[in-house]
Structure formats: C-alpha cells, structure tokens
Amino acid sequence: xxxxxxxxxxxxxxxxxxxxxxxxxxxxxxxxxxxxxxxxxxxxxxxxxxxxxxxxxxxxxxxxxxxxxxxxxxxxxxxxxxxxxxxxxxxxxxxxxxxxxxxxxxxxxxxxxxxxxxxxxxxxxxxxxxxxxxxxxx
Amino acid sequence: xxxxxxxxxxxxxxxxxxxxxxxxxxxxxxxxxxxxxxxxxxxxxxxxxxxxxxxxxxxxxxxxxxxxxxxxxxxxxxxxxxxxxxxxxxxxxxxxxxxxxxxxxxxxxxxxxxxxxxxxxxxxxxxxxxxxxxxxxxxxxxxxxxxxxxxxxxxxxxxxxxxxxxxxxxxxxxxxxxxxxxxxxxxxxxxxxxxxxxxxxxxxxxxxxxxxxxxxxxxxxxxxxxxxxxxxxxxxxxxxxxxxxxxxxxxxxxxxxxxxxxxxxxxxxxxxxxxxxxxxxxxxxxxxxxxxxxxxxxxxxxxxxxxxxxxxxxxxxxxxxxxxxxxxxxxxxxxxxxxxxxxxxxxxxxxxxxxxxxxxxxxxxxxxxxxxxxxxxxxxxxxxxxxxxxxxxxxxxxxxxxxxxxxxxxxxxxxxxxxxxxxxxxxxxxxxxxxxxxxxxxxxxxxxxxxxxxxx
Numbered sequence: 001x002x003x004x005x006x007x008x009x010x011x012x013x014x015x016x017x018x019x020x021x022x023x024x025x026x027x028x029x030x031x032x033x034x035x036x037x038x039x040x041x042x043x044x045x046x047x048x049x050x051x052x053x054x055x056x057x058x059x060x061x062x063x064x065x066x067x068x069x070x071x072x073x074x075x076x077x078x079x080x081x082x083x084x085x086x087x088x089x090x091x092x093x094x095x096x097x098x099x100x101x102x103x104x105x106x107x108x109x110x111x112x113x114x115x116x117x118x119x120x121x122x123x124x125x126x127x128x129x130x131x132x133x134x135x136x137x138x
Numbered sequence: 139x140x141x142x143x144x145x146x147x148x149x150x151x152x153x154x155x156x157x158x159x160x161x162x163x164x165x166x167x168x169x170x171x172x173x174x175x176x177x178x179x180x181x182x183x184x185x186x187x188x189x190x191x192x193x194x195x196x197x198x199x200x201x202x203x204x205x206x207x208x209x210x211x212x213x214x215x216x217x218x219x220x221x222x223x224x225x226x227x228x229x230x231x232x233x234x235x236x237x238x239x240x241x242x243x244x245x246x247x248x249x250x251x252x253x254x255x256x257x258x259x260x261x262x263x264x265x266x267x268x269x270x271x272x273x274x275x276x277x278x279x280x281x282x283x284x285x286x287x288x289x290x291x292x293x294x295x296x297x298x299x300x301x302x303x304x305x306x307x308x309x310x311x312x313x314x315x316x317x318x319x320x321x322x323x324x325x326x327x328x329x330x331x332x333x334x335x336x337x338x339x340x341x342x343x344x345x346x347x348x349x350x351x352x353x354x355x356x357x358x359x360x361x362x363x364x365x366x367x368x369x370x371x372x373x374x375x376x377x378x379x380x381x382x383x384x385x386x387x388x389x390x391x392x393x394x395x396x397x398x399x400x401x402x403x404x405x406x407x408x409x410x411x412x413x414x415x416x417x418x419x420x421x422x423x424x425x426x427x428x429x430x431x432x433x434x435x436x437x438x439x440x441x442x443x444x445x446x447x448x449x450x451x452x453x454x455x456x457x458x459x460x461x462x463x464x465x466x467x468x469x470x471x472x473x474x475x476x477x478x479x480x481x482x483x484x485x486x487x488x489x490x491x492x493x494x495x496x497x498x499x500x501x502x503x504x505x506x507x508x509x510x511x512x513x514x515x516x517x518x519x520x521x522x523x524x525x526x527x528x529x530x531x532x533x534x535x536x537x538x539x540x541x542x543x544x545x546x547x548x549x550x551x552x553x554x555x556x557x558x559x560x561x562x563x564x565x566x567x568x569x570x571x572x573x574x575x576x577x578x579x580x581x582x583x584x585x586x587x588x589x590x591x592x593x594x
Contacts, residue, residue, distance in 0.1 A: 009152040009288040011329040011349055014372065032152060032261065034290045036331030038351045040374035069261060071290050071331040086156070088292045092332050094375050099353055100332045114332055115353060117265070117296045 001066055004028035022061035034071040041094040050108035053093045096132045143279025143305050150259040151289030153177035158258030161211035166228055169209025173257025186252030192241045201234040207256050217252030219243045262289045268297035279305035284326045286313045294333040301340030311345030320345055337362055353377055360384035364392055371396035378403040400424040421446045434458055437572050443469040450474035460484045460541050460571040470494040481505050482553040484531055484571025494519040505554040507570040527552040
C-alpha cells in the first residue's frame with residue numbers, strides 16, 4: 001500500500017481525527033507517527049472501577065490501514081488494519097503513584113509500569129498490589 | 139573487542155530503519171566509508187553464516203562485502219543460532235567473507251540464514267542500545283547523531299550505560315550536517331508519548347526537541363549536560379519536562395513547559411540552570427535540593443511559580459533572571475533558607491514578585507528591577523537593596539516571548555558590575571534581567587530572539 005505522507009512521521013499526541021474524511025486514512029501505510037492518547041489519573045477509573053482508556057482517534061469508516069513503527073497506545077485500531085511488531089499499542093493509565101501503567105486487556109487493571117526498568121533500579125516496587133490506594137503526588 | 143570510544147551512531151527518524159547497521163567506528167584499523175550516514179543500507183544479505191559457535195568469520199554466498207565496509211556495523215536481525223544485534227566489521231577477506239569483532243552466534247552452533255545489513259541509519263533510539271548486558275551497546279565516548287527528522291519512540295529509554303568524565307556519551311541533534319548546531323525547528327523532533335528518556339551518568343545532550351507526557355520527559359541523573367533542548371510536557375498530571383535526578387547537572391539554553399507540572403525540575407545538589415526559558419507551567423524552574431543552587435540568566439514566563447525553591451536552600455544564587463507575568467515570580471515554599479544572593483533579576487507584572495514562607499536571615503537582594511507587580515516582596519521577608527530599580531523595563535514584545543529591552547528601559551546599566559558580563563550587542567552595558575539588550579527595540583526595532591536565536 002502507498003505510504004500516507006500526511007500522517008506519517010507526525011506528532012499527533014492527544015489529537016483525534018473523527019471529523020476527517022476516512023479516505024485520508026483508508027488503504028494506506030502510516031509510518032513512524034505518534035497517536036498516543038494520555039489517560040489521565042481519574043479516581044473513577046481505577047481499582048474495581050477500572051475502565052478502558054482506549055480512544056477512537058480515527059473516523060468511522062476507516063479501513064485497511066497498515067501501521068508501522070507507530071505509537072498507538074490507548075488508540076482503537078481501525079477495522080481491518082494491521083499493526084507491525086515495532087508499533088506499541090497498549091492500554092495505559094496513570095495510577096495513584098503518578099506512574100503510567102500498562103493495563104490488562106480484559107479487566108483494565110494495572111499490570112506493569114512503563115518505567116519498570118527505572119523503578120527496579122531505584123528499588124521501587126513494580127507489583128501493582130503496591131500501588132497506593134490514594135493518590136500520591138510528589 | 140566491544141564497541142570502542144570512537145564509535146558513532148546515526149539516527150534518522152523518518153528515513154532510517156532499526157534493522158540497518160547504524161554505526162561506524164573510524165578507530166578500527168583500515169576503517170573505510172561511513173555508511174551509517176545514509177538512509178538505506180549499503181548491503182543487504184539473507185544468507186549470513188558462520189562455521190560454528192564462537193567463530194567470528196562471517197560468510198555470505200551472495201556476497202558484496204568491500205574493503206570500504208571495514209569500520210561499519212552489520213546488523214544481523216534474524217537467523218538460526220543467532221545472537222541478534224550489531225557487530226563491527228574489523229577485516230575483509232573477499233567479497234564473501236568478513237571478520238566481526240565478536241562471534242554472532244548464541245552459543246549453540248554456527249549461524250545460518252542470517253539477515254544482515256551493512257550501513258544505513260537507525261530510525262529510533264531503543265532502550266537496548268544502552269543495555270550493558272548486550273554486545274551492541276553504546277559505550278563511553280560514543281556520539282549518537284540525530285538528524286532533523288521526526289523520531290517516534292516505541293520504548294522508554296533508560297540509558298543505564300554510563301559515560302565518564304573524560305568520555306561522555308553525546309546525543310547530538312543536527313539539521314543537515316553533523317555538528318551544524320541547529321536551532322528552532324531545524325532541531326530533530328522526538329515524539330515520545332507516554333515514554334521518556336533517562337540518561338544515567340556523564341551524558342551530553344544537545345539540539346533536540348521532545349514532546350512527551352512521561353513521568354520524567356528528559357531526566358538527567360549525574361554530571362550530565364543538556365544544551366539547546368526543548369521539552370514540551372503536556373501531561374494532564376503533575377510531571378516534569380526536564381528533570382535532574384542525582385547531582386551536578388547543568389541545563390543550558392534549554393526551553394521547557396509542563397502544563398500541570400514542572401518545566402525544569404532540579405531536584406539534586408549542585409544543579410545549575412543557565413539561560414533557559416520556562417513558560418506556561420505550574421512551576422517554571424523548581425529547585426528541590428538544598429545545596430549550591432544557581433539559576434542564572436533564565437526567563438520564567440506565565441507560571442504559577444516562576445522560580446520555586448521547594449526545599450531548604452542554602453547558598454542559592456538567582457542572578458540575571460527575568461520573571462514575567464507569574465503568580466509568584468521567585469517563590470520559596472519551604473523554610474530554613476539561608477545565604478541567598480538575589481542579584482540583577484527583573485520582576486515584571488507578577489502578582490507577587492517574591493513570595494517566601496518565612497524571613498531569610500541571610501540574604502543579599504540588590505540591583506533588581508521591580509515593575510508592575512501586584513506585590514513586590516510579600517510580608518517583607520527579604521529587603522530590597524539601595525540599588526533597586528523601579529522603572530519600566532520596556533520589553534519589546536513580552537507577550538510573544540521577546541524580552542529584549544529598548545533604549546529607554548530602566549534595566550539598562552542598572553545591574554551589578556560583575557565586570558565579565560557583556561550583553562548580546564557587545565556594548566558592555568550592565569543590564570538587569572536576562573540580557574537581551576536591543577537598542578533598536580522598544581516598540582519598533584528588529585526582533586531579537588531569546589538566547590540569540592537558540593530558542594524558539
């Protein structure tokens with residue numbers, strides 16, 4: 001498929017394109033762009049109330065997009081589209097410890113912090129059971 | 139041999155690829171052409187092989203190896219019995235045979251069916267490039283050159299490999315030619331999303347732009363230097379743009395904003411912030427350590443706290459800064475401070491110019507300009523000196539971050555005579571605030587960019 005020049009190698013952090021004509025995306029290859037959608041701390045979305053952080057970024061009707069090397073965290077992938085092994089497409093939400101945690105696909109509970117390596121180095125727990133029950137800002 | 143100090147690495151966010159060679163070392167005997175400085179690989183093979191475990195001779199029936207490839211890396215990304223990674227070509231026998239710096243196998247047997255590429259730039263910085271448990275690691279003294287393209291991160295990068303005092307690891311952005319020291323949008327853009335950078339010890343990072351929502355957008359641990367780096371932190375949570383984690387880091391000519399957090403957060407002893415522009419943040423520059431802090435020649439613009447001292451600060455120095463349109467210009471939210479020097483700062487249009495938690499018994503506060511503030515010094519916890527200036531600094535266009543001052547400015551020649559200071563125009567006036575003397579400005583002159591154009 002043809003490389004999508006308008007949406008490749010772009011910084012689309014936090015942006016959505018719901019009002020854009022689907023034809024701008026459909027049947028194209030998007031390379032090296034960031035569409036990440038931050039899911040801010042929200043007490044109503046944690047613990048037993050854990051909710052999905054996924055956001056519809058692309059308009060209804062987009063089909064057959066090939067994503068390569070893109071940051072698609074918290075992004076709903078359009079129907080019939082593919083994501084290559086260099087993309088990241090996780091559920092992520094800020095927890096009470098002010099860290100970004102990857103969430104389980106099914107129940108949206110925190111599984112592993114994105115900064116796992118740093119936290120281990122610093123002697124901090126990476127066990128989701130150790131996340132404070134109330135918000136802990138520095 | 140492992141990677142040597144003379145190695146360089148090339149990153150091109152849009153046109154590179156992480157399965158390409160990416161590296162070149164002129165220090166390897168017989169080193170030829172630097173093929174890392176091109177978009178595509180110079181040679182691509184699918185039949186790389188070695189004759190057994192521990193063998194450093196790499197062969198390919200298809201071939202294509204040349205003497206000019208000595209000193210380049212071959213990135214072997216797939217194959218049987220392979221230890222995936224980049225290897226240095228140290229010698230060439232013929233078109234079908236080269237010698238590598240180390241055996242590329244996994245210890246089980248010889249490599250077969252290996253996919254290898256010589257030359258071509260990497261696309262993005264990956265955490266494993268700094269992983270000291272892997273053989274493809276960056277080493278002290280290496281330079282990572284990043285071309286002015288958009289690089290999207292797909293992993294957080296904790297660069298656990300250390301440089302050294304004499305061999306720092308350099309991360310250097312460039313526009314079209316290595317070393318051209320770009321400014322503004324000619325600097326490469328790294329788009330990180332929830333991912334960020336943390337560099338351990340002895341890193342020298344220059345000429346980059348970074349957008350992020352990560353906990354620490356750009357974190358410097360120990361004896362690191364950041365120059366001409368712009369970090370835009372847009373998290374909805376309290377997070378840092380640039381942060382120092384350990385001791386003795388310098389942040390120079392950088393720009394940062396953090397919508398709900400700290401544009402620049404220096405939470406380590408001996409932190410120095412020079413010539414930086416912090417704006418649109420909860421805290422512009424946060425000094426969270428208690429020893430030998432210095433903020434010199436910076437601008438804090440439209441923050442809740444322009445410069446904030448959030449822990450007990452001993453021997454802090456705030457000199458030549460411009461604090462404009464902040465809720466509190468210079469803010470001390472903790473107690474126990476002593477031995478402060480507050481000299482040549484320009485406080486303009488802040489709700490409170492200086493707001494402290496308690497009286498500082500030992501502070502030198504003089505040669506500062508206060509104008510248009512709701513309150514100059516809250517509660518009288520420090521006292522203005524005899525050489526305080528109170529006339530309008532007459533910024534050229536502060537709303538658009540042009541803090542140059544015109545010929546009628548009260549800041550001109552009002553500063554303490556440090557002798558060695560000079561202004562950008564070379565006229566050796568001693569001006570208060572960040573030194574952007576522009577005699578032609580004051581309403582109609584040519585625009586002078588912050589830090590002589592380093593920041594945009």
